[in-house]
Each structure stands twice: as structure tokens, then as C-alpha cells.
Amino acid sequence: MRPPxxxxxxxxxGLLLASAARLRGPEYDEGYTAFVTGTTPRPDWPTVPFRAGEIRSAFLPSPTPWHIGENLRRTDVHPPLYFWTVWAWRRIFGPDLWRGRLLSVLFSLxxxxxxxxxxxxxxFPVLPSLLVTLGSYGFVETGIALRGFAMAQCLMLSGLWLLLRWPYGRRAPLAAGLLLGAASFTNYLTAFTAVAALLWLAAQSRTRAAWLLIGLLPFTGANLFFFLAQRDSRIGQFPPFSWGGMAQALAHAAGGALLGGLPLYVPSGLWLGLLTGLLGLLLAAMLALPCLLWRRMANRPATALFAMAAVAPVLGLGLMGLAARSIPVEIRYLCFAIPPFTLLLAQAISCLPxxxxxxxxxxxxxxxxMSLAGLLTRTETMQPEGAAARAAWAAAGPRGLVLLPRGNDGVGIVSAFLTAAPDDLHILLVTPQMTGPALAGLLAKGDWPCVVPVLIDADRDSRATLPLLSRVKNRHCQFR
Incomplete structure (x- = not known):
């Protein structure tokens, strides 16, 4: 008997997501998750050389969850529900990155x-919707990371499912409101989907919409408590706003979210231009097909809900950009638009001959x-710290010293590098304030047969250290 x-x-x-969780290198933002749920959100790293194994305790989860909320209000830009959840998970299963990512895999399933x-x-067509969603780079990449995207996605889709059951009584809209509210308390971006759901249900039944709103209200107040304290964090993180820049960023992010990073694997030249053009045509066809076949699809009430849910995150990013005068667009921020859009796309394809x-x-x-094969195996779509740690160990070994940029706040670059580094690797963190003579003095205090500079430009402070690191000559070792 065949399984369904x-x-x-x-x-x-499950196999695909677990493989991605195992094979993908550590990411910048995953360090923020580890430390905000750990003993301190901003570790005070040594200012002299240290062994990677000596500071593993910084990754241990905090003994209590009470400080996590305050840490988030002071140092981060996210609501706390996922961080409380992953804190409990890490307390049970340990601080290992792979084990932490498995929680996201479960939420993605x-x-x-x-x-x-x-x-x-x-x-709607079941298998095509599932397969196109699972094939989307943005869904898989965010679905395995040690961040709150997968949990928010699970809560959001569960709320939309209950929302479709609104004719069966007031409990369904109330439960849908609670789930959509919990999704926004996991990731603020899903609040735009909740607004879209509220507007859609209000057009069907104002009474049921009132029950949905009742479910949303407790989380709305909780979100404001955190958001108002965080609104001035990460200023300067994104480029300044312009209409052209916003449109270009959204088009690039949509292509990456749905079709992945195939152009990154092709050398520059004719083939790159041809591949980019073909993928652009495919993306345009994907976006246009539901619009062209809208009349055939609009006979189902759910079609309007899916369209509103797909557009809501995009409009939300636009409104956020206008308010902050920046372009807050990344591939992962469009992950919440992927499932509603793939539902529309699968239905549109089913309308064709x-x-x-x-x-x-x-x-x-x-x-x-092909895109997912690259996601699993190619370093071009992975952040550089993991590969840099492996290459530094190969060049320096246990007797050498690695010079690593500390970055803006000592979290993103350092945590990702340390996650992939072996315990015996010696590291010295370099800041923009460090001068050439000061660095030479630190190097002179140790008998380092090999000094390996790691040239990573992930943020403002790391870029500021590149001139100093570029002048450091390797001693009897090679690093590429």
C-alpha cells in the first residue's frame, strides 16, 4: 500500500530541510539568537589572543528566561516569543547550532x-502548492535558520487555515486571531498579514471579524511594548530610501526568494547575462500568471484572502521604508509572502490546459x-564566516594566530566564526580603534609562527579594519 x-x-x-540545516554554514543573525537567549546578549570578548574553546560558555543558554525580554528591548529589534521558545529548546537539547536549527525544521514541517x-x-491543488513552496529558496533558507521565521510562518499559516473555517462558528475566527497575533509576537512582519486577514474577514462578516480582532488585541499591546523600545535600534542598517531603489530591491528579493541564487554560480560574461535574463522572464511570468487568470480563479472566496496575504508583506516593507526613510528589503523578509503566492500560482497553473x-x-x-542544490552545497549563497574559519584553521593550525574583525558589536561575525572554529584555534579580535603599532605590540608578545588575517567586510566596523589587516603579512603560512 502506497503512502498518501x-x-x-x-x-x-523533512529530509531536505534537515540536510540544509546540517550543511549550511553558520549565519550572522544566528549569533544574536544564541547570545540574546544566553548569559549575555553582547559578550565582553578578550582583548588579547584566546583559544576558541576557552569562550564556549558564552553560547550556553541563560539559566532563566526573565532577562531575555529585557535584552530584546535594549539590544534587538524582534519580539520575544520565538526567543523564549528556543531558550527552552536549547536548555533541553544544548547550545549546538545543528540541534537549535532542528526546532526551525519542525516548525517548517x-x-x-x-x-x-x-x-x-x-x-486548491495540494501537491503543486506544497512542492513550489518547498522549492522556494526563501522558504528553505529561513525555514532552517536559528531565527523566528519558521515559527512565525507556522503560526501564520495555521491562523489562515482557521480563518477559512469562519462559517463554522465564532471560535474559528477567535482562534485564528490568537494564532495570527502569536505570529506577530514572533516576527513583526506577520502583523501585515494579520491586517489583511482582518480586512478580508470583515468583508465576509463583521461579527466574525470582531472575534478575530479580539484574538489579535492582546498581542498587539505586547508588540507595542517591545517595538516602541526598539524603534531606534539598528539605525543605518539599510540604504536610504528611494522609489527606484525600493522597486529594484523588491524585484531582486522576489527573484531570490522564489528562484534562488543561480546567477551566483556562473562566471561573469555572456552566460551570466543570458541566465539572468531567462530567470527574469520566468519570474515575470510567475508573477503575471495569477493576474492574467484572475477571473478564472476568483470564483473561490479564498482566492482574495491569498492575494491579500501575498501582497501584505510587500506593502508592509514599503510602508516601513517610507516611515524610516530606508530600504528594509532582504530575501528572508519576503518569506511570509511565499506560501500565499504559491497557492495562487498553483491554482493559476491548474487553470491552464x-x-x-x-x-x-x-x-x-x-x-x-537546481537552486536548492546550490543552497545545500555552494558557498556563494552562504555567509563567509564558516568557510573562513575552516580555511584559517587549515592555514594556521593550533600554533598559529588568526586576526578576526570584531565587527559592529562583537556578535554577528565573531559568533558565526567561533561556531565553525575548532577549540584549539587561537584568535585575536581586531577593532577599528586598533592601530598598527598596537597590533604589532600584541603580536610581539606571543611566539606565533603563523599569523592569518581574515578579511571579512560584513558590516561597517569590519570594513574599517580591512586596511590594517591587509598590511599584516602571513608568517610561514598561506591563506586564501
């Missing part, structure tokens, strides 16, 4: 299960499959 297709798809999804339930409730629809779906899945 949906179950087979979920098993395949929950999101796909909720998506399957949504498709059945809305009478059978052979045409099958060919379109096969082409899309083939491109997404």
Missing part, C-alpha cells in the same frame, strides 16, 4: 502541514531544484 502523496511530500521536506490543510479547505500546465510546473520545479 502529501505524507510522502512531507517526509521528503508544521507550516507545510498547515499549508496542505489550507489547500484542502480552499479546494493540462499539458501546458504540467510543462510550466515541471520547468519551475526543475529551476527551483
Amino acid at each position: 502523496p502529501v505524507l510522502t511530500a512531507l517526509v521528503f521536506a 508544521g507550516a507545510l502541514t498547515a499549508l496542505a490543510a489550507i489547500t484542502r479547505e480552499a479546494a 493540462r499539458r501546458t500546465g504540467f510543462s510550466c510546473l515541471a520547468l519551475l520545479l526543475a529551476v527551483q531544484g
